[in-house]
Amino acid sequence: MGLKKRSRRGVQDEKKERELKRKTSSFQDEYNSSKYVDEEILKDQNEKEELEQHLRERDSAKTRRFAERKKVSRNSNAAKDNEDVETLRKVSRQEYLKKREEKKLQELRDYIEDEHYLFEGAKLSEVEYCDLRHKKETYNILSKKELLKSVHNEYRIPEAFDDRNGVINQEKRFSVAMQRYTDPNTEKEEPWEEHQIRKATLKFGSKNKRRESDDYQFVFEDHIDFIKAFVMDGDKSDFEEEIALEKSRVKRSVLEALQEERKKLPIYSFRDELLQAVHDHPVLVIVGETGSGKTTQIPQYLHEAGYTKHGRMIACTQPRRVAAISVASRVSQEMGVKLGHEVGYSIRFEDCTSKKTILKYMTDGMLLREFLVQPQLESYSVVMVDEAHERTLSTDILFGLVKDLAPARPDLKVLISSATLDAEKFSNYFDLAPIFKIPGRRYPVEIHFTKAPEANYLDAAIVTTLQIHATQPPGDILVFLTGQEEIETVEEILKHRMRGFGTKIADLIICPIYANLPTELQAKIFEPTPEGARKVVLATNIAETSLTIDGIKYVIDPGFCKMKCYNPRTGMESLLVSPISKAAAKQRAGRSGRTSYGKCFRLYTAYSFLNDLEDNTAPEIQRTNLGNVVLTLSCLGIENEKLFQFEFMDPPPVEAITKAVELLYAQNALNVGGKLTKVGRRMAEFPLDPMLSKMIVASEKYKCSDEVISIAAMLSVGNSIFYRPKDKQVHADNARMNFHTGNGGDHIAHLNVYNSWKESNYSTRWCYENYIQVRSMKRARDIRNQLAGLLERVEIELTSNSNDLDAIKKSIISGFFPHSARMQKNGSYRMVKNLQTVYVHPSSGLTKVLPRLVLYNELVLTTKEYMRQVTEIKPEWLLEIAPHFYNPKHFEELSSKKTQWM
DNA sequence: GAGCACTGC
Numbered sequence: 001m002g003l004k005k006r007s008r009r010g011v012q013d014e015k016k017e018r019e020l021k022r023k024t025s026s027f028q029d030e031y032n033s034s035k036y037v038d039e040e041i042l043k044d045q046n047e048k049e050e051l052e053q054h055l056r057e058r059d060s061a062k063t064r065r066f067a068e069r070k071k072v073s074r075n076s077n078a079a080k081d082n083e084d085v086e087t088l089r090k091v092s093r094q095e096y097l098k099k100r101e102e103k104k105l106q107e108l109r110d111y112i113e114d115e116h117y118l119f120e121g122a123k124l125s126e127v128e129y130c131d132l133r134h135k136k137e138t139y140n141i142l143s144k145k146e147l148l149k150s151v152h153n154e155y156r157i158p159e160a161f162d163d164r165n166g167v168i169n170q171e172k173r174f175s176v177a178m179q180r181y182t183d184p185n186t187e188k189e190e191p192w193e194e195h196q197i198r199k200a201t202l203k204f205g206s207k208n209k210r211r212e213s214d215d216y217q218f219v220f221e222d223h224i225d226f227i228k229a230f231v232m233d234g235d236k237s238d239f240e241e242e243i244a245l246e247k248s249r250v251k252r253s254v255l256e257a258l259q260e261e262r263k264k265l266p267i268y269s270f271r272d273e274l275l276q277a278v279h280d281h282p283v284l285v286i287v288g289e290t291g292s293g294k295t296t297q298i299p300q301y302l303h304e305a306g307y308t309k310h311g312r313m314i315a316c317t318q319p320r321r322v323a324a325i326s327v328a329s330r331v332s333q334e335m336g337v338k339l340g341h342e343v344g345y346s347i348r349f350e351d352c353t354s355k356k357t358i359l360k361y362m363t364d365g366m367l368l369r370e371f372l373v374q375p376q377l378e379s380y381s382v383v384m385v386d387e388a389h390e391r392t393l394s395t396d397i398l399f400g401l402v403k404d405l406a407p408a409r410p411d412l413k414v415l416i417s418s419a420t421l422d423a424e425k426f427s428n429y430f431d432l433a434p435i436f437k438i439p440g441r442r443y444p445v446e447i448h449f450t451k452a453p454e455a456n457y458l459d460a461a462i463v464t465t466l467q468i469h470a471t472q473p474p475g476d477i478l479v480f481l482t483g484q485e486e487i488e489t490v491e492e493i494l495k496h497r498m499r500g501f502g503t504k505i506a507d508l509i510i511c512p513i514y515a516n517l518p519t520e521l522q523a524k525i526f527e528p529t530p531e532g533a534r535k536v537v538l539a540t541n542i543a544e545t546s547l548t549i550d551g552i553k554y555v556i557d558p559g560f561c562k563m564k565c566y567n568p569r570t571g572m573e574s575l576l577v578s579p580i581s582k583a584a585a586k587q588r589a590g591r592s593g594r595t596s597y598g599k600c601f602r603l604y605t606a607y608s609f610l611n612d613l614e615d616n617t618a619p620e621i622q623r624t625n626l627g628n629v630v631l632t633l634s635c636l637g638i639e640n641e642k643l644f645q646f647e648f649m650d651p652p653p654v655e656a657i658t659k660a661v662e663l664l665y666a667q668n669a670l671n672v673g674g675k676l677t678k679v680g681r682r683m684a685e686f687p688l689d690p691m692l693s694k695m696i697v698a699s700e701k702y703k704c705s706d707e708v709i710s711i712a713a714m715l716s717v718g719n720s721i722f723y724r725p726k727d728k729q730v731h732a733d734n735a736r737m738n739f740h741t742g743n744g745g746d747h748i749a750h751l752n753v754y755n756s757w758k759e760s761n762y763s764t765r766w767c768y769e770n771y772i773q774v775r776s777m778k779r780a781r782d783i784r785n786q787l788a789g790l791l792e793r794v795e796i797e798l799t800s801n802s803n804d805l806d807a808i809k810k811s812i813i814s815g816f817f818p819h820s821a822r823m824q825k826n827g828s829y830r831m832v833k834n835l836q837t838v839y840v841h842p843s844s845g846l847t848k849v850l851p852r853l854v855l856y857n858e859l860v861l862t863t864k865e866y867m868r869q870v871t872e873i874k875p876e877w878l879l880e881i882a883p884h885f886y887n888p889k890h891f892e893e894l895s896s897k898k899t900q901w902m
Numbered sequence: 903g904a905g906c907a908c909t910g911c
Contacts, residue, residue, distance in 0.1 A: 319909065319910075320909065320910080321909090321910080347910090347911095348910075348911055363909095363910060363911080364910075364911095365909090365910040365911040366910085366911070368910090368911075369911060390909090392909065392910070393909090393910075394909095394910065394911080482907070483905090483906075483907060484905085484906075484907090485905075485906090514907080514908095515906095515907075515908065515909090516906070540907055540908075541907050541908055542907080542908065544908085545908080545909090546908070546909075561907065561908090562906090562907040562908090563907070563908095564907075564908090575905095575906070575907070577907095620909090628911085632911095686911090687910085687911035688911085718906085719905095719906055720906075724905090783911095786911090841904070841905095842903045842904045842905090843903095843904065843905085847903075860906090862904070862905065862906090863904075863905085864904090866904080
C-alpha cells in the first residue's frame, strides 16, 4: 500500500516539477524579450513560489521518513511495530549483510592461508607485509565479534583524494592546490594574515563522530609494550595563571596588557640580577628553556638599561629566518613602535631596518656577513647569540670570531643563550664565563620506552600510532620519520588500515609534512582537528625545531634521522640514516608538552637510550665542506697557520681545512703566501661555494656573466627544481628532457629552465606544466637578483652571450676544473685526478649520451658514487684553463684510445 | 634507472 501511494505521489511531483520547469523557462524567455506586464510576472512568481514551497515540504517529509526508517533499522526491537514492508526490507538486508559478512570472512580465511603458504621463500614488500597483517587482524576482530555493524557504511573522509583501493589521485589532489594559480592575476603571494585567518576558520567536512570503543575492544595481534620511564619536568601552574591573565587582558589597552604580560614571564624576576651580571662580565652564558622569554626580553632590558646609547645597536641572532621576523615583530609590538624603526630585522633578501634601529634581530649567517664589512662590529654594543645549542655552521664560526674579537673590543658585551645541556661547554670555551640560569615553562612529558628492541621501526611506529588512537584520550600524534619516502609509505599503510576499521574507530587525519612538500599541502597540518577525530602528523626533522604544531600530545620517536656527512678525502657527500642523539631525543619529546601534559613513546629501549645514543649530535662544522668557511675566514685575515689555530669550539677535521685551502689555492684565490688574492677577495663577496663564486668571477673574461649567474643561482637552490610525482614519472621525465635539447649538459639545461621561466613571465602555471617547483624557481630568481647586485659591487659587467655555449662552459670549468671525470670502457667514469670510479646520476640528461670527458657539479654517495649535474667538456679546455692542475699526460688515453681501463 | 633530512648567506 504504502509503496504504491508513494510512487503515485512521486509521479504527481514529477509532473509538477516539469510544469514548474516549463513555466520558469518560458517565463524567463518572455521576460527576456520584455513583452510581459508586471502583473503577469507577479502572478507567475507567486505560482513559482507556491510550487517551490510544495517541493520543499515534500522533500522534508521524505527526509523525515528516511530518518525514521533508519532509526528503526538501528533498533531491532522496534521492528515489530512497523509496517510489513519495512520489516521485510530490514530482514532481507540483515540476511544480505550476513551473507556478505560470511563471504568476506571466507575470503579473508582463504587469503591468509594462501599468504601463509606463499610466505615461505617469498619476500614481501613493506606494504604487502603490513597488508597481510592487517587482514589477519581484521579477521580476528570479525571472527570474534558480531559482524553486522562493521561492514556497511564504510566511512570515508570527505575530500580525501584517493579512491577506495588506496590509489592516490595525484591529479585531483593537485588540481585543488593549483586552483590558486589558475588566474594569472592572483599569482602574487597572498598576505600571510589572510591566509592564516582562512586556515583558522576553515571547517572540516568530517562528522563529529561518537567513539564506540565501549562496544569493541580491538585485538591487535602485534602490540608493543611500553614502560613508563620517567616524567620530564615541567611547570604547569604558570600556564594557568597566564590563561587567566589572557582572559582579563581583553578589556585593557593592548600595550598596557603587553607590558603586564611581560612581567609575568619567568625572566622578569631575574631582570636586575641579569643586568648586573651583564655589567660585570664581558661574556655571559644564559640557560633558559623555551618559553622563558629570553629572546624577546633580554634585548629590551638591555635597551632600558642604556646599552643602546651613543647610537650603538643590540644584535640578536637566530638560526632561522622566520624566527628572526616573528620575534622582531613581537618585540616591536611590546615596545609600541613600528617594525623596522627602533626594532628591525635583517635576513637575506630582506633588510627591515632603518637608521633609527637599536634592536636588530638577524639570522646568524647575516651577522657573519657583517663581520666582513666591519670586522670590529663597531656599530654594536651587545651581541646575543640565541639558540646556540643548535650549533649551526654560522654560530660556530661566530663563536670563534667573537672570542677573537674580545680583546680588541672590551666594551662589547656577548651573550650566549642556549637551552640547557651544553652550558658548561660554552662556559669553558669562553674562558669560564658565568652561567645564568632562567627557569623554563613547560608541561611535563611522560617518557615511555619499549620493553624490548623493535626490529622494524616503521612497523612499530604504525602499530604504536593505532595503539594510541584506540586507547589514549584525544590529542594529536606526531611521528618522526627520516624522509619523504618513509612518510609516504607510512601514510599509505595507515590509510589502508584505518579503512579496514571502518566506522568503529574515530577518524584519523593523516598529515604528511616535509620541506619539499608543496606549500599548499603543507598548510594542512595547521588546520584545527575536528572534534571527535584525531590528527597524526608524519614529519621529518622539520618538526624538531623549525615548526611548531599546536595540539600535539603524543610523540612517537623511532630514534632515527638522516644526516649529511662529508668525506674531505674524496670530496663526497652522503646522506645517511643514523641514530639521533640524546639531546635530539629530548627535543623531540618536548614537542608534546607545549600546550598540555604530553606523552612520548620511544621505539627503543631505555638501555639503548643510555648506552647507544651519543649525548649530542656532531656539530655541522665537523661534517661539511669548509670551502666557504675558509674563504670567509681568509677574508677576515685568518689565513695560513692562523686558520689551523683558530679556536673552534669543536674543531673540524684538519683534512677538511687542508682540502679547502688546497682548492682555494688551485683556484688562484690564495697566493703562495696564503694571502687572499684579488680574485679571492672578489669571490668572498658572493655567498656561495667557492667553486660557484670562481665560476662567476671568471665569467667576466668570457663575457657571459648574465648566463653564469643564472646557472649559479639554479645550482645553489639545489636539487628540488624538478618535481616528479610518483604516478607521473614518465611525463615529468619527458618534460625535463625538453630542456636538454642539443645536449649541452645539465648546466645548460638549468639555464634553459631559468630562461624559459623568465620568458613565460615567471609564470606559476608554466612551472606546473613543466613539472617544475615554483618555490625553487622563485628562490633562484631571488638569488639571481642578489648575485646581479653583487656583480656590480665587484665591478663585473653584466654581459650576455647566450649563443656561445663554449664560453659558458669555459666559465664553469674555471670554477669546477677539479671535478672532471672521463669515461671508461664499461660506461662508468673515473676521476681524472684521483682515479676514483664514479657514475653519471640517472637524473642527468646525459645518462644515454655518456661523453668521453665530463665535468660535474657534485658527487653524492647513495647506492653508488654518482656525479650530479654533468656537462660534456673538451680536454683542451682543461689544459687551457687549469694548466697548473692538469698536464697533457692526463688525457693521452683519450686521444689514442689504446689503453683500456678495466 | 635513482632517490633528495634541515637550515643559512
